[in-house]
Amino acid sequence: MTRQQIWSRNVKRILITVIVLLIYIWAFSGIPVIQIQETTGQVFSSIMAGIFNPDWGYVYDPAGEDLLRTLLETLAIALLGTFISALLSIPFSFMAARNIAKTKLMVGSSKSILSFIRVFPDIVLALLFIKAVGPGPFAGVLALGIGAVGMLGKLIAESVEGIDLSAREALIATGGNPVKTFMFAVVPQVLPNFFSFVLYRFEVNLRAATILGVIGAGGIGAPLIFALSVRDWERVGIILLGIIVMVTILDAISSRIRSHLV
Template identity: 65%
Template sequence: MSQLSTKVNKPKKKFAFRTIIVVLLALLYIWAFSGMPINDIKETAGQISKAIFSGIFHPDWDYVYLPDGEDLIRGLLDTLAIAILGTFISGILCIPFAFWAANNMSKGKTITSTGKFMLSFIRTFPEIVMAILFIKAVGPGSFAGVLALGLHSIGMLGKLFSEEIESLDMGPTEALTATGANRLQVLWFAVLPQVLPGFLSYTLYRFEINIRAAAILGVIGAGGIGTPLIFALSSRDWDRVGIILLGIIVMVTIIDAISGFLRRRII
């Protein structure tokens, strides 16, 4: 009977514990939202939303191409170039970090833990924070955006690459080692053929993310389409805001479709 009562009491204790957690979370959310000026936010958000949607439905088509000066096409191409260069830099530089952090590529846990810590440290800082630092170091422009995306993506891609390396089949590696192959031959003929499709797939996925990030970095002066977007928002030129947002949507949609197709073919 004691065992039966114990089994009955366990679900009751779990239910009571979950109920307390839900109540505490509800009280926390209520307390957090109670200090926010909801009415002011609703009015401001409603006005801005109406203005942006008005600009999207009545875009400034003349801004698509201007013979003299910056236009939508140049801004989108600049954003695309920033994302490509940032992804290329990170895709190359993260490979040594990935092998450094992979558990099955090092004999000691200390070496692997150090590599994982380095990748975690690199990706701790968001792209915007890195862009602000590089803007101070090299000045505003596309170069700062490339450096920010490249450095931040090293941490993200390095983590994904190291997980891909850890999941590889060690059979071919052990077979080549048994036949007397050196480490370079093992890497070239046993490791890379297994991990390369995953590397390419993750790189393309990261490129999709960098396209969106590059559009945002321009808002703080790191080049790309974000720079004319923030100027249009500041001057309340909603027609120009509308055409810029449409351009970003079209570019991101096309890039996502192409990248998804390539990743399906690779995998």
């Protein structure tokens, strides 16, 4: 490499570094730092005080809304949403796999649909479904169920494209029909990754379900935002503790299962 090439490469690196720094400076210049300094410490200390002095009476209340009911509702939203997305992603994933789909048109159109679905964040889909079916857990289930199809379909399609087709070709050579060759040569190779991806998506959906309640899609988010709005820090503390415990336990269980699948 000549001296001129080295100098040109160094200049490019310096220019890229300067441009990135300017972008960061421009982005942070719009943040009201003084306002953050005045309020952040107070709010954070109040939340921490609420966590260490939680409203234990909210954990279970037979007469009305309580923490256990809202956590179970959040879990149900995540489970149903994951189940729906897993079912819907199966046909799209095989139609998007180049080694399974029969035509390039099928592959291209399926991948385009999956990419289109991935464009929309869960909150945007939840807002759309709230307008369509009304506020409540059903809107959250639909948002997570439809929104996860794009990611699951893409991951499963890539897994299908990586399978060994020699077993399928051997069954076809011995006179096996397409359905049997698919069920006995393709599906067993895909199932471990399929369940692993579904469990991972359940972890993502569980976190998303805790947020969707903020906009009226059911779950623990609704009582959390209400407690924050009225500055009931003890209620905020017990809700955050409940979310932390639920997510931590279910993440550990899901990770343990996935480690045995793959």
